[in-house]
Amino acid sequence: MQPENLSSDTQYQQFIANVIASDEVWGLEGDEGLAISSSSSNDEQDVIPFWSSEALAQAVAADDWAGFKPSSMSLVDFLENWLSGMHNDEILAGTDWDASLEGKEVEPLQLALDLANAAEAAGLDLEFANYENLAEFRKEVKEASGL
Helix, strand or coil: CCCCCCCHHHHHHHHHHHHHHHCEEEEEEECCEECCEECCCCCCCEEEEEECCHHHHHCCCCHHHCCCEEEEEEHHHHHHHHHHHHHHCCCEEEECCCCCCCCEEECHHHHHHHHHHHHHHCCCCCCCCCCCCHHHHHHHHHHHHCC
């Protein structure tokens, strides 16, 4: 579990490192899909939280999310499908939220780019369905996001 005193930026960097190391991302899945919440800074902005481990996701499966179960997806599925879809739907990504539902909220394409950069730095050879390679994915994300 994440120590309570980590800054959201430090926690975000740990999320990225842990996801790159494990090649998977965790969400909380219920009868109608993944758990979703309002942004801590804007009640009208939706956020889908994700975790870097099953244990971190399970720790948040309480109260309104008591019936939700941790569900994993591959890093490539998260990059190629989830984050681009969330960008199109204008939904933010939450990373490694704690039991108080506190944590970093980030634009999906920024998270995709940060994960792609970390994957490249780690020398990962990711196999995408819709992109030739990691470099092409990064290029498309940069163009789409203006980053």
